[in-house]
Amino acid sequence: xxxxxxxxxxxxxxxxxxxxxxxxxxxxxxxxxxxxxxxxxxxxxxxxxxxxxxxxxxxxxxxxxxxxxxxxxxxxxxxxxxxxxxxxxxxxxxxxxxxxxxxxxxxxxxxxxxxxxxxxxxxxxxxxxxxxxxxxxxxxxxxxxxxxxxxxxxxxxxxxxxxxxxxxxxxxxxxxxxxxxxxxxxxxxxxxxxxxxxxxxxxxxxxxxxxxxxxxxxxxxxxxxxxxxxxxxxxxxxxxxxxxxxxxxxxxxxxxxxxxxxxxxxxxxxxxxxxxxxxxxxxxxxxxxxxxxxxxxxxxxxxxxxxx
Numbered sequence: 001x002x003x004x005x006x007x008x009x010x011x012x013x014x015x016x017x018x019x020x021x022x023x024x025x026x027x028x029x030x031x032x033x034x035x036x037x038x039x040x041x042x043x044x045x046x047x048x049x050x051x052x053x054x055x056x057x058x059x060x061x062x063x064x065x066x067x068x069x070x071x072x073x074x075x076x077x078x079x080x081x082x083x084x085x086x087x088x089x090x091x092x093x094x095x096x097x098x099x100x101x102x103x104x105x106x107x108x109x110x111x112x113x114x115x116x117x118x119x120x121x122x123x124x125x126x127x128x129x130x131x132x133x134x135x136x137x138x139x140x141x142x143x144x145x146x147x148x149x150x151x152x153x154x155x156x157x158x159x160x161x162x163x164x165x166x167x168x169x170x171x172x173x174x175x176x177x178x179x180x181x182x183x184x185x186x187x188x189x190x191x192x193x194x195x196x197x198x199x200x201x202x203x204x205x206x207x208x209x210x211x212x213x214x215x216x217x218x219x220x221x222x223x224x225x226x227x228x229x230x231x232x233x234x235x236x237x238x239x240x241x242x243x244x245x246x247x248x249x250x251x252x253x254x255x256x257x258x259x260x261x262x263x264x265x266x267x268x269x270x271x272x273x274x275x276x277x278x279x280x281x282x283x284x285x286x287x288x289x290x291x292x293x294x295x296x297x298x299x300x301x302x303x304x305x306x307x308x
Contacts, residue, residue, distance in 0.1 A: 011181070011183045012178065012183065015069055015070060015094070016070060017044070017064065017069070018042065018071055018073065021039075021073070021080050021092070021167075022039050022080065022163060022167040023037070023038050023080050024038075024145050024162070024166075025079075025083055026148075026149075027146070032201060033079065033082045036052075037052055037163045038050070038063070038083075038163070039163040039164045039167040040063060041168070041171060043174070049063045049064065051063060056087055062089060070093065070094065071095070072094065072095055073098055073170065073174050074095075074096075074097060075099050075170045075173065076099045077095050077100070078196050078197050078200060081193060081194055082200055085198070086201075091194050096181075096186050096187065096190050097186075097189060097190055098124070098170055098177060099124070100189045101177045101181055101189075102124045102177060106127065111127075121169055121170065121173075122135060122138065122169075125169055125172075128173060128177075130173060132169050137162075141158055222239050234246055
């Protein structure tokens with residue numbers, strides 16, 4: 001793969017600037033982000049920008065250019081876009097989510113210690129042997145951010161240092177991913193992230209009684225259809241899919257079905273798989289006094305919230 005400037009593949013030469021963007025935020029009573037700090041760094045020039053909450057509130061846009069030849073990268077871009085929404089800033093025109101792209105590149109791989117394929121930023125760094133901060137330090141600073149409204153000067157400095165370190169972790173991760181990134185597909189996923197961020201902020205109206213009834217009977221429904229349709233016996237009595245049973249059937253019937261070889265979080269061997277992202281879903285409920293008591297706003301995201 002040929003490389004352009006700053007060690008990036010030539011596929012990124014279309015971008016005059018490549019900005020890594022990272023917000024720190026706490027959550028309000030509606031589980032919406034309250035931006036606390038921002039760190040951004042331009043990949044080629046090394047220009048850095050750091051802003052505290054009062055500075056974020058005093059401006060109306062991103063602190064860097066947002067032309068068609070600029071791309072913003074972030075680990076968990078939906079979270080950063082959610083912060084833009086709360087600040088009433090326009091979204092970056094081009095978005096590349098390194099969480100999406102990590103998921104795309106490990107899709108189909110059996111990775112020891114990462115069964116759900118939903119890596120945190122630190123786990124993604126481990127996948128590519130990138131040095132990173134200690135998990136205990138990350139938890140300590142996140143606790144400061146999430147459990148306070150006002151911060152001492154000492155806490156602000158800790159938050160700023162942590163914010164910068166987070167951003168500096170994502171930059172080498174992006175560089176490691178870049179040679180195998182399908183740029184048009186990645187930008188398409190970035191556009192999708194914008195829609196997810198809006199849904200995450202505003203939610204969808206759902207019949208609360210109906211969804212609660214479904215949740216209460218979910219296991220029984222699953223077991224009904226498993227017993228009815230699982231002709232190969234691939235699920236156990238608890239409704240869990242059994243890979244060993246599937247592999248036994250594949251072997252017994254001589255089916256041509258490649259089985260991924262196990263990899264480790266610390267393995268240096270990398271294999272590129274399908275570019276389709278492995279995504280996660282979650283639902284949150286928020287009561288709304290202005291709507292019928294039979295309805296809540298269900299906030300859900302098909303990408304959302306790896307631990308960053």
